[in-house]
Amino acid sequence: MDLEQSLASYQAFELLEPQVKGRIVSTVVRLGSNAQLFLLSALPSPGELRKLLIAQALESNLSLLVLDEPTNHLDLPSRLALEIELRSFAGALLLVSHDQDFLEQVCTTWWDLSYRPGSQNSELLVH
Numbered sequence: 001m002d003l004e005q006s007l008a009s010y011q012a013f014e015l016l017e018p019q020v021k022g023r024i025v026s027t028v029v030r031l032g033s034n035a036q037l038f039l040l041s042a043l044p045s046p047g048e049l050r051k052l053l054i055a056q057a058l059e060s061n062l063s064l065l066v067l068d069e070p071t072n073h074l075d076l077p078s079r080l081a082l083e084i085e086l087r088s089f090a091g092a093l094l095l096v097s098h099d100q101d102f103l104e105q106v107c108t109t110w111w112d113l114s115y116r117p118g119s120q121n122s123e124l125l126v127h
Contacts, residue, residue: 027055032078
């Protein structure tokens with residue numbers, strides 16, 4: 001996200017009802033953030049903003065959550081906390097990541113989309 005999108009996301013969060021905002025902040029804290037530092041920030045760092053957006057999604061009534069490289073900008077404790085949160089998510093997850101350890105902890109089904117040079121088509125392997 002660029003600076004303008006980041007600011008808009010954070011401003012939208014600040015306008016939420018106190019109860020909803022509280023639940024989201026609780027999830028952000030479970031993802032490894034300090035609530036005081038987070039709430040006093042004019043704009044969270046990229047990692048903190050990522051946690052905020054993931055927390056908002058986890059606190060929503062979603063059936064499907066699509067995350068592209070969700071562990072980018074996260075330190076190891078936050079990544080481990082994210083694994084726990086995603087394993088308890090009641091809906092379906094579609095994750096794209098190069099973090100093999102993370103995927104092994106969260107995913108139950110794998111789709112390997114591969115392009116093989118010289119092949120007419122891409123291949124889809126499910127395991």
